[in-house]
Amino acid sequence: MATTTHISKTQNGLWTQAIFTIAVLVIQYVLGMLSNLFVQFPQTDQPNLLWDYARSQLPTFAHIIIGILLLVSAIMFVIRAIRNHDRGWIASSVAGLVGIVIAIYGGVTYTTIQVDLYSLIMALGFIVAFVAYGWGLVAARK
Numbered sequence: 001m002a003t004t005t006h007i008s009k010t011q012n013g014l015w016t017q018a019i020f021t022i023a024v025l026v027i028q029y030v031l032g033m034l035s036n037l038f039v040q041f042p043q044t045d046q047p048n049l050l051w052d053y054a055r056s057q058l059p060t061f062a063h064i065i066i067g068i069l070l071l072v073s074a075i076m077f078v079i080r081a082i083r084n085h086d087r088g089w090i091a092s093s094v095a096g097l098v099g100i101v102i103a104i105y106g107g108v109t110y111t112t113i114q115v116d117l118y119s120l121i122m123a124l125g126f127i128v129a130f131v132a133y134g135w136g137l138v139a140a141r142k
Helices: 009-038 047-056 058-084 087-113 116-141
Strands: none
Touching: 009 058, 009 087, 009 116, 047 058, 047 087, 058 087, 087 116
8 A cells, every 4th residue: 555645835935945945055156256256356455335236246246136036035935934943944954054154254245355265155154054954855755
């Protein structure tokens, strides 16, 4: 006798949001690489000029906007997971949020002072978020 798994509408919504978040994280990664390879920040120690320049570069500006949207989405994901009382989704969404916050911290700091270490921190935050949401998808299948 075959058994069927019932996935609630909320569970399915979390699954869909995780897939969407991973897709947007991939777009974010590509925009970050485009910025890294093709945007040359001016040599200055004035944060305002660096931010003005970042906003004037399409891949970097899109990277910033999508990062903000990912942060909002990650917060909403945690709230939805908590409301669903699903420990697996709570853990993965919190880990994903932490990764996104780390990435944003790295990006904001990198833009302000142009130290490569913060670009690495941004990339590591991306990896944490990407793995967290992927792990949530795997855990939800069980």
